[in-house]
Amino acid sequence: MPANQSLPNIVILTGAGISAESGLKTFRDNDGLWENHRVEEVATPEAFEQNPGLVYRFYNARRAQLQQADIKPNAAHLALARLEKALGNNVMLVTQNVDDLHERGGSETVYHMHGQLLSARCAITQETFEWRDSFDHTTKCPCCNRVTLRPDIVWFGEMPMFMEEIYNRLAQADIFIAIGTSGNVYPAAGFVQIAKESGAHTIEANLEPGATNALFDESLTGPASSVVPQWVDNLISMYAL
Ligand code: OAD
Numbered sequence: 001m002p003a004n005q006s007l008p009n010i011v012i013l014t015g016a017g018i019s020a021e022s023g024l025k026t027f028r029d030n031d032g033l034w035e036n037h038r039v040e041e042v043a044t045p046e047a048f049e050q051n052p053g054l055v056y057r058f059y060n061a062r063r064a065q066l067q068q069a070d071i072k073p074n075a076a077h078l079a080l081a082r083l084e085k086a087l088g089n090n091v092m093l094v095t096q097n098v099d100d101l102h103e104r105g106g107s108e109t110v111y112h113m114h115g116q117l118l119s120a121r122c123a124i125t126q127e128t129f130e131w132r133d134s135f136d137h138t139t140k141c142p143c144c145n146r147v148t149l150r151p152d153i154v155w156f157g158e159m160p161m162f163m164e165e166i167y168n169r170l171a172q173a174d175i176f177i178a179i180g181t182s183g184n185v186y187p188a189a190g191f192v193q194i195a196k197e198s199g200a201h202t203i204e205a206n207l208e209p210g211a212t213n214a215l216f217d218e219s220l221t222g223p224a225s226s227v228v229p230q231w232v233d234n235l236i237s238m239y240a241l
Contacts, residue, residue, distance in 0.1 A: 003090045007239060008174040010087065011166075012080060013191055014095045014102070017180020017206060018224045021074045022101055024066070028182050035062070044156045052137055059151040060134035063117045066099050067132065076179065076228035077105030083232045084108060086241035092169045094162070096181060096188050098153055113160040113188065119152035128152050160187060173200040177231070180224050183210035192216060205231065 003009055016026035027034050034042070035058070041047055042058040065071065084091050084107055094111045095102055100118055102110045115121075120131035122141045129142055131152075141148045154160050170176065176195030183189045192202050192215045204216040205227050213219065220227040235241075 003172075004088070007087055007090045007241075008235075009090050009092075009169070009172050010083075010175045010177070011092045011094065011169050011173045011191070011195060011200075012083075013176070013178045013181060013188060014080075014093070014097060015179065015181025015188070016097060017182075018076050018095075018228070019074075019097055019099055019101050020180065021223060021225045022077070022099075023071050024099055024101075026180075026182075028184060039156065043153070045158065048150065048155070055151070056134075056136040059117065059153065060136070062098075063132070063134070066117055071099075071101075073101040073105035074225045076224035077101050077107070079229040079232040081106030081108075083235065086236050086239075092166070094166055094188075094191075096185070111162045111166060113154070113162055113166065115151070115153040115161065117151075117153070120149045121152040123148045123150045163187065166191070167194065170194045170200075171198050173198055175203065176200045177203040177205060178210070178216070179205040179228060181206070181210060183212035203231070 020026050025035060037058060042055055048055045080093060080102065084093065093102060093107055093109065094113055096114045098115055098117045118130060118132055119128050120135055121128045122143050125143050127143045135149050137147055139147065139149050170191055173195045176192060178192060181188065189212055192212055196202050196215060202216045203218045203220060204210060204213055205220040205224060207223060220231055
C-alpha cells in the first residue's frame with residue numbers, strides 16, 4: 001500500500017531504552033558492560049572466531065531471558081503499535097533492539113537493523129530460521145545440514161540490515177524520532193542528521209540527552225513508557241486519526 005500524502009511520513013528509531021522498563025538491560029548505562037561482558041568479548045566476528053562457545057552461550061542466555069514470563073512489552077511498545085495501526089505505511093519502525101517486544105506489542109512491520117535473538121542464521125547461505133531454543137557449534141543447519149548456524153545478530157564491524165530501505169524513508173521523512181538510544185553507535189546515530197537534511201522535524205525521547213542531542217529539534221525527557229504514549233496520543237488527535 002502506498003503512503004497517504006495527506007498524512008506525515010514518520011521514521012521511528014528505537015534503542016535499548018525502550019525495552020529497559022520491560023526488564024531488559026541497556027548497553028551503556030552503568031558499568032559499560034552488557035550483562036557482565038565487554039562488547040568485544042561477545043559482539044564481534046573476531047570474538048565468535050576465537051571463542052565461539054562463549055558467544056553461543058551468551059546469546060543462548062539472552063534468548064532464554066527474553067522468553068521469561070516477566071519480560072513483556074511496555075506502554076511505549078504498545079503506543080507505537082497503535083500509531084502504526086493509525087498511520088499504516090506512513091510509519092517506518094526501525095529498531096536496534098534484538099528483542100521481539102515491538103512484535104509482541106502489536107507492531108506488524110519492524111526493521112531489525114541489528115538482527116534478532118529469536119532467529120538463527122546459516123553462516124554460508126545467510127538464510128535465517130525462527131529459533132527459540134539454544135543452539136551451538138554442534139547444531140545442524142536446516143538448509144545445508146552442516147554445523148554452520150550463528151546468532152542472527154549484526155556484530156560490530158558488520159553491515160546493519162535494511163540500510164537502503166531506511167535511507168530511502170529517511171529522505172522522505174516529515175518526522176524522525178529516536179527513542180531510548182544513546183546515539184553512540186553508527187550508522188543509526190547518523191539517522192537524525194540525514195532526516196534533518198531532508199527537512200524532517202527531529203525528536204529525541206530519552207531519560208537524558210544522548211550523544212547527538214544537539215541535532216534534535218525537540219526533546220521528550222522521561223521514561224519511554226510515559227513520553228512515547230503521550231507523543232502518540234498527541235499525533236493521533238492532531239491528525240484526527
Ligand atoms: P544504549 O545502552 O547505548 O543506550 C540506551 C539509552 O536508553 C540511553 O541513552 C538511556 O539514557 C536510555 N534509557 C534508559 N532507560 C530508558 C527509559 N526507561 N526510557 C527512555 N530512555 C531510556 O543502547 P542503544 O543506543 O540501543 O548493538 O545501543 C545501540 C547498539 O549498541 C545496540 O543495538 C547494540 C549495542 O552495542 C549491537 O549489539 C550490534
